[in-house]
Amino acid sequence: xxxxxxxxxxxxxxxxxxxxxxxxxxxxxxxxxxxxxxxxxxxxxxxxxxxxxxxxxxxxxxxxxxxxxxxxxxxxxxxxxxxxxxxxxxxxxxxxxxxxxxxxxxxxxxxxxxxxxxxxxxxxxxxxxxxxxxxxxxxxxxxxxxxxxxx
Amino acid sequence: xxxxxxxxxxxxxxxxxxxxxxxxxxxxxxxxxxxxxxxxxxxxxxxxxxxxxxxxxxxxxxxxxxxxxxxxxxxxxxxxxxxxxxxxxxxxxxxxxxxxxxxxxxxxxxxxxxxxxxxxxxxxxxxxxxxxxxxxxxxxxxxxxxxxxxx
Numbered sequence: 291x292x293x294x295x296x297x298x299x300x301x302x303x304x305x306x307x308x309x310x311x312x313x314x315x316x317x318x319x320x321x322x323x324x325x326x327x328x329x330x331x332x333x334x335x336x337x338x339x340x341x342x343x344x345x346x347x348x349x350x351x352x353x354x355x356x357x358x359x360x361x362x363x364x365x366x367x368x369x370x371x372x373x374x375x376x377x378x379x380x381x382x383x384x385x386x387x388x389x390x391x392x393x394x395x396x397x398x399x400x401x402x403x404x405x406x407x408x409x410x411x412x413x414x415x416x417x418x419x420x421x422x423x424x425x426x427x428x429x430x431x432x433x434x435x436x437x438x439x440x441x
Numbered sequence: 442x443x444x445x446x447x448x449x450x451x452x453x454x455x456x457x458x459x460x461x462x463x464x465x466x467x468x469x470x471x472x473x474x475x476x477x478x479x480x481x482x483x484x485x486x487x488x489x490x491x492x493x494x495x496x497x498x499x500x501x502x503x504x505x506x507x508x509x510x511x512x513x514x515x516x517x518x519x520x521x522x523x524x525x526x527x528x529x530x531x532x533x534x535x536x537x538x539x540x541x542x543x544x545x546x547x548x549x550x551x552x553x554x555x556x557x558x559x560x561x562x563x564x565x566x567x568x569x570x571x572x573x574x575x576x577x578x579x580x581x582x583x584x585x586x587x588x589x590x591x592x
Contacts, residue, residue: 316485324485327478331518334467334475363514367482 318376325371326381328364335360336431339424354420355412361427362409365402369395382440397434404430469527476522477532479515486511487582490575505571506563512578513560516553520546533591548585555581 316324335357341347342354372387372394387394404427411423467475486508492498493505528539538545555578562574 324481327481327485330475330478331482334478334518360514360518363511367485367511 318373318379321371321373321376322379322381325368328367328371332361332364332368332431335364336427340428343421343424343428349417349421351412351415351417351420354408354424358405358409358412361405362402365405369398384438384440387438394434394438397430397437401427401430401434469524469530472522472524472527473530473532476519479518479522483512483515483519483582486515487578491579494572494575494579500568500572502563502566502568502571505559505575509556509560509563512556513553516556520549535589535591538589545585545589548581548588552578552581552585 338347339354339357342349372383374388376383377385377388404423408420408423408427411420414420489498490505490508493500523534523538523545525539527534528536555574559571559574559578562571565571
């Protein structure tokens with residue numbers, strides 16, 4: 291297949307959203323959408339684990355292990371969307387995310403670190419340990435939201 | 442820490458979106474938001490690779506390897522959001538996604554398979570091979586969108 295044909299195939303495959311990300315610095319509204327999308331998926335995969343901790347979802351070690359692995363990847367994704375250029379966009383992000391980047395970065399690191407510990411715990415099969423690690427992740431979610439997201 | 446304290450911490454950490462996912466079958470509008478979020482992130486990480494193929498973004502093997510790894514995880518995420526319950530929700534999904542689940546599943550598998558091949562190619566450092574694999578992923582995006590997403 292020639293390069294030209296490959297390029298044509300990809301051009302066809304690319305919708306407006308793809309194109310914005312591919313061919314220019316993503317626009318502020320796209321950055322906000324992307325970072326919010328990462329948060330939505332973090333919620334999708336953390337949610338059932340929070341439910342297990344509360345006892346309203348049956349504990350399932352396999353689901354925790356899978357979701358923890360997903361979270362480890364998703365936990366990399368929101369942060370490059372919080373650029374200065376997005377300060378004027380509609381979102382629940384508080385000004386502190388931009389005015390205190392060191393503290394914001396620390397909160398991100400704490401979340402990633404807690405997720406890493408959950409991934410490790412999820413491989414032990416030890417329910418008490420796993421639930422402790424789920425709780426620790428939840429606290430880092432809440433800690434960051436308290437400081438950097440509107441109520 | 443007692444279980445009660447852990448649960449309280451997690452309850453604080455859980456916003457409305459988390460709660461919906463955790464404590465009940467996610468509602469149709471939430472499922473749509475979650476599957477669209479996965480697509481947004483697939484676009485975020487595929488976009489630059491499409492740009493490299495077109496020559497409008499400088500080729501960067503490290504970015505391809507990272508993004509391919511992200512895509513391999515993200516490629517797992519949209520599909521459980523396409524439930525019958527979401528048929529009435531506003532989205533660009535065509536009825537065929539629900540009326541021809543076998544063909545839709547096949548398109549998902551082709552995408553995942555092409556992403557797997559891209560992950561493998563991305564570790565070779567062979568630019569021509571990597572670009573071929575990027576093109577193959579793009580074709581599976583486009584093939585699925587042609588059949589299952591509104592123009």
